Structures are given as C-alpha cells and as structure tokens.
Amino acid sequence: MEFQVVKVKEDILQENSKRAEELRKFLKEKGxxxxxxxxxxxxxxxxxxxxxxxxLKSEFKIGVMxxxxxxxxxxxxxxxxxxxxxxxxxxxxACHLTAQMTHDAINNFDVDGLDLLFLENVGNLVCxxxxxxxxxxxxxxxxxxxxxxxxxxxxxxFEVSKIAVITKxxxxxxxxxxxERCRKNILKRNKDAKIFxxxxxxxxxxxxLAEHVRKLVLEGR
Amino acid sequence: MEFQVVKVKEDILQENSKRAEELRKFLKEKGxxxxxxxxxxxxxxxxxxxxxxxxLKSEFKIGVMxxxxxxxxxxxxxxxxxxxxxxxxxxxxACHLTAQMTHDAINNFDVDGLDLLFLENVGNLVCxxxxxxxxxxxxxxxxxxxxxxxxxxxxxxFEVSKIAVITKxxxxxxxxxxxERCRKNILKRNKDAKIFxxxxxxxxxxxxLAEHVRKLVLEGR
Numbered sequence: 001m002e003f004q005v006v007k008v009k010e011d012i013l014q015e016n017s018k019r020a021e022e023l024r025k026f027l028k029e030k031g032x033x034x035x036x037x038x039x040x041x042x043x044x045x046x047x048x049x050x051x052x053x054x055x056l057k058s059e060f061k062i063g064v065m066x067x068x069x070x071x072x073x074x075x076x077x078x079x080x081x082x083x084x085x086x087x088x089x090x091x092x093x094a095c096h097l098t099a100q101m102t103h104d105a106i107n108n109f110d111v112d113g114l115d116l117l118f119l120e121n122v123g124n125l126v127c128x129x130x131x132x133x134x135x136x137x138x139x140x141x142x143x144x145x146x147x148x149x150x151x152x153x154x155x156x157x158f159e160v161s162k163i164a165v166i167t168k169x170x171x172x173x174x175x176x177x178x179x180e181r182c183r184k185n186i187l188k189r190n191k192d193a194k195i196f197x198x199x200x201x202x203x204x205x206x207x208x209l210a211e212h213v214r215k216l217v218l219e220g221r
Numbered sequence: 222m223e224f225q226v227v228k229v230k231e232d233i234l235q236e237n238s239k240r241a242e243e244l245r246k247f248l249k250e251k252g253x254x255x256x257x258x259x260x261x262x263x264x265x266x267x268x269x270x271x272x273x274x275x276x277l278k279s280e281f282k283i284g285v286m287x288x289x290x291x292x293x294x295x296x297x298x299x300x301x302x303x304x305x306x307x308x309x310x311x312x313x314x315a316c317h318l319t320a321q322m323t324h325d326a327i328n329n330f331d332v333d334g335l336d337l338l339f340l341e342n343v344g345n346l347v348c349x350x351x352x353x354x355x356x357x358x359x360x361x362x363x364x365x366x367x368x369x370x371x372x373x374x375x376x377x378x379f380e381v382s383k384i385a386v387i388t389k390x391x392x393x394x395x396x397x398x399x400x401e402r403c404r405k406n407i408l409k410r411n412k413d414a415k416i417f418x419x420x421x422x423x424x425x426x427x428x429x430l431a432e433h434v435r436k437l438v439l440e441g442r
Contacts, residue, residue: 041261041346041375042367069347071373093377095316095347123374125262126290126316126345145366145389146263152292153344154262156314168366171395 012098016131019099023106023134027117033217034117036135038157041123043143044167046074047200049118053082055210060115060217065089065105067097067122074120085109096127099134116217125150129157136220139163144171148182151189158189163196165209170199233319237352240320244327244355248338254438255338257356259378262344264364265388267295268421270339274303276431281336281438286310286326288318288343295341306330317348320355337438346371350378357441360384365392369403372410379410384417386430391420 027034039045046066053062064086066074075088089105091097102119111117119135121128129138140161142150145168151158158164164186172179179197186193194212198205248255260266267287274283285307287295296309310326312318323340332338340356342349350359361382363371366389372379379385385407393400400418407414415433419426 040263040344040367041371042364068374070376071370073370073373095345122347123261124316124345124347126343127348143263143366145364145392146261149292149294150262152294153289155291171366171392174392174395 013130016099019103020132020134023099023103024136027111027134027136028221030111030114031221032111032114032117033220034119034135035213035216036119036121036133036138037141038121038125038128038138038161039123039141040125040143040146043123043141043146044200045120045123045141046078048141048165048167048198048206049120050078050081051200051203051206052210052213053078053084053118055206056116056214056217057082057084059214061113062116062118063109063111063114064118064120065102065109066120067091067101069093069095069122091122095122095124096131097121097133098131102133115221125154125157129154129160137162137216139165141165141167142182142186144168144177145175147175148178148185151182151185155189158186158193161190162193163212164190164193165196165198167198167200169197169204170202234351237320240324241353241355244320244324245357248332248355248357249442251332251335252442253332253335253338254441255340255356256434257340257342257349257354257359258362259342259346259349259359259382260344260362261346261364261367264344264362264367265421266341266344266362267299269362269386269388269419269427270341271299271302272421272424272427273431273434274299274305274339276427277337277435277438278303278305280435282334283337283339284330284332284335285339285341286323286330287341288312288322290314290316290343312343316343316345317352318342318354319352323354336442346375346378350375350381358383358437360386362386362388363403363407365389365398366396368396369399369406372403372406376410379407379414382411383414384433385411385414386417386419388419388421390418390425391423
C-alpha cells in the first residue's frame with residue numbers, strides 16, 4: 001500500500017509539473033503575468049489582494065481566481081471592492097489546486113487581454129506548496145497572529161515562495177511577534193526571499209509591495 | 222488518471238478507518254481516552270493543551286503526541302511547561318496524520334497507565350479532518366484572527382469536530398469578530414458541536430473547557 005501511494009503521488013506531481021509548464025507557456029504567449037497567492041486560513045489573502053489590485057488596476061488589466069473548498073464569499077467580495085473580474089473555483093474538498101484545475105478555471109475565465117492574473121489558493125500552509133500551479137511566482141502570506149516560528153514548522157511553503165508577506169503587523173505587540181526572528185526563519189528556508197511587512201488596517205507597507213509586483217509584471221510578461 | 226487517484230484515495234481512507242477502529246479498541250481496553258486536536262497553524266493548539274493539561278494532571282495521568290512536518294519545538298515546550306510526557310511525531314512532509322502513523326507513535330510511546338492521551342495534529346484546517354486518527358473525539362480550534370466565516374469555507378473540519386474552541390478571544394475587537402455569527406456558522410456544520418471560548422492570555426474560559434474534558438474522560442474511558 002505504502003509503495004502504491006508514493007508511486008501515485010510521484011505520478012501526480014510529474015503530471016502536474018508538465019501541465020504547469022504548458023500553462024506557463026500559454027500565459028507567456030498571451031503576455032499575462034500569473035501570481036499564485038498562498039497562506040493559512042484567515043491570514044488576509046483576500047484583503048491584501050484587494051489592496052494590491054486597487055493600486056495596480058489603473059496600469060494593468062487584472063483578473064482574479066478565488067479557490068475555496070466551499071462558499072462564494074471571496075470572489076464576490078473582491079469584485080465588489082476592486083471592480084476587476086473574478087471567478088470562484090470550488091475544489092470539491094481538495095486541499096490545494098493542481099495545474100489542471102488552474103488550467104480549467106482559466107479556460108472558463110477568458111483571460112485574453114489581461115496583463116496580470118492572481119490566484120488565491122486554498123487556505124492551507126502545507127499542500128498548495130507541493131503543486132506548481134503554472135504561476136510565474138508564488139507569493140505567501142504569514143500573519144502575525146500565527147507566530148514568527150512558522151517557517152520552521154512549514155518548510156516547503158517558505159522554500160517555494162519568492163515573496164513572503166508578513167500581514168497584520170499592527171498586532172505584533174499583542175502576539176509577541178519578533179520580526180527579526182521571523183525574517184531569519186524565512187531566509188533560512190529561502191535565502192533569496194523578498195520579505196514585505198504590511199498592515200491592511202493601517203494601510204502600511206502595501207505601496208512598497210505593489211511597486212515590487214509592478215516591476216515583476218513589467219519584466220516578466 | 223483521475224479515476225486511479227480517486228480509487229487509491231478510497232482505498233487509503235477505508236484502510237485508515239479499519240486501523241482507526243483497531244486503535245480505538247486497543248486504547249479502550251487500556252482505559253485510555255484519546256483526544257485529537259486540530260486547527261490552522263498558529264491557532265494556539267500547544268498553548269491551549271498546556272493550559273488544559275495543567276488543570277487536569279492532578280487527576281489524570283496524561284500523555285501528549287505532537288505532530289509536525291518538521292521541528293521539535295512543541296514536544297519540548299509542552300513537557301517543560303506541564304511536566305507530562307510528550308513525543309514529537311515528524312510526518313515527513315505529510316499534511317495530516319493517519320491512524321497508522323498514530324498507531325506507530327503510540328507503540329513508541331508506551332501508553333500503559335495513561336488515562337488521557339492528546340494528539341496535536343499538523344496545523345491544517347483541511348486534510349487532518351479527512352483521516353480518523355483512532356481518537357475518541359475531535360477537538361478543533363478556531364482563533365479569532367482567522368475570522369468568523371471559517372466554518373463556511375472549511376466545512377469538513379467543523380463537521381467532524383464535536384468540540385469547537387474559539388481561541389484568542391481577547392482580540393475580538395481588533396479583528397471585528399462576531400461571536401454570534403461564528404456560533405451560527407459552526408452549528409450550521411455540526412448542530413451538536415459544543416462551543417467554548419477561551420483566552421490563554423487572560424486565562425479565561427479554560428476552566429469550563431477543562432471540566433468538559435474531565436467529564437468526557439470519566440465517562441468515556
């Protein structure tokens with residue numbers, strides 16, 4: 001049984017990598033930069049995306065895919081608060097998105113003319129990190145209430161993310177969060193990670209992150 | 222491919238249920254009550270367990286199994302702060318514990334003489350809910366910073382948990398958390414759920430939860 005499981009997982013990951021490469025090529029040809037956003041439940045993905053999009057939408061045509069196990073809350077919310085087009089992907093219980101699921105969603109979305117496409121992955125600090133979605137870059141969020149030790153406990157998520165955004169920084173005092181320790185823990189997993197600190201509530205730090213994303217889109221499309 | 226994956230998953234879950242039943246029977250014969258604790262990363266599992274154990278350890282002999290993908294932080298911390306015996310389980314990247322993994326850990330732990338055994342599962346609001354660990358009851362934690370809408374987005378976790386503990390309640394004002402709405406959302410998933418509200422920081426609510434656990438152990442062993 002054990003061998004069978006490992007073998008099937010290898011097959012799945014191999015198949016997934018192939019699909020992801022195809023998808024990346026497809027989007028590159030259309031001039032679309034694709035960012036996969038990952039985090040624990042409640043880390044502030046939808047809020048950060050809303051704030052980022054509102055800073056970038058005058059320059060780029062943006063689309064958002066919202067993945068959730070159930071519920072239509074996020075897609076509605078993000079469209080209402082930004083005016084950009086969004087669709088909801090239901091994963092039917094699955095804990096992550098595969099490249100195939102992303103591909104199917106994109107087919108239903110009509111991405112022609114977009115400059116920038118965001119995927120808000122399922123809230124999960126483990127499984128989404130295993131599956132290449134076909135994105136150009138992974139952006140992960142760690143919220144202050146989760147604690148500065150999380151890179152030690154969830155290594156893969158931090159290893160695969162070139163952008164790490166520490167969110168809810170206005171609560172650092174309450175949760176005894178040490179930014180220096182957190183940065184060290186993140187860089188231990190990925191020495192090239194770009195680390196940003198934001199507070200959606202106080203509207204701090206989002207400009208700097210938006211400028212970084214802007215450069216990525218201009219260089220990467 | 223898709224069929225193969227579904228079939229393998231069915232096999233895995235069926236095999237897991239069988240193992241879980243065996244484990245439950247084994248622990249029942251030894252008079253050990255087994256609680257599986259699940260939550261998102263950083264929801265406060267280790268802290269709550271520490272506080273619960275310190276209230277129950279004079280009456281019961283308690284053991285703790287700490288599951289993590291990597292790192293030995295929690296097992297050390299809980300032993301140091303409670304004096305009870307704990308072991309660390311490394312899942313080698315896996316996003317959940319199976320009954321077999323729990324079984325193997327128990328074999329390495331020597332549970333003879335214990336009254337109460339806790340398992341702190343991997344921080345993940347999705348996958349651990351799919352796998353029966355062989356526990357007598359599932360206790361899940363939802364921290365206030367995660368938001369009161371989480372039962373809508375992560376249905377299975379709330380469906381399989383008879384105890385739902387809302388943690389970090391002292392931060393409700395900051396995060397605009399609505400307890401009434403949260404309770405409704407939890408009960409929508411599981412109408413028999415017992416809901417508790419605790420603040421580890423202010424040491425509020427833990428006594429009531431400890432009394433509930435005490436009764437479960439006395440009735441359930």
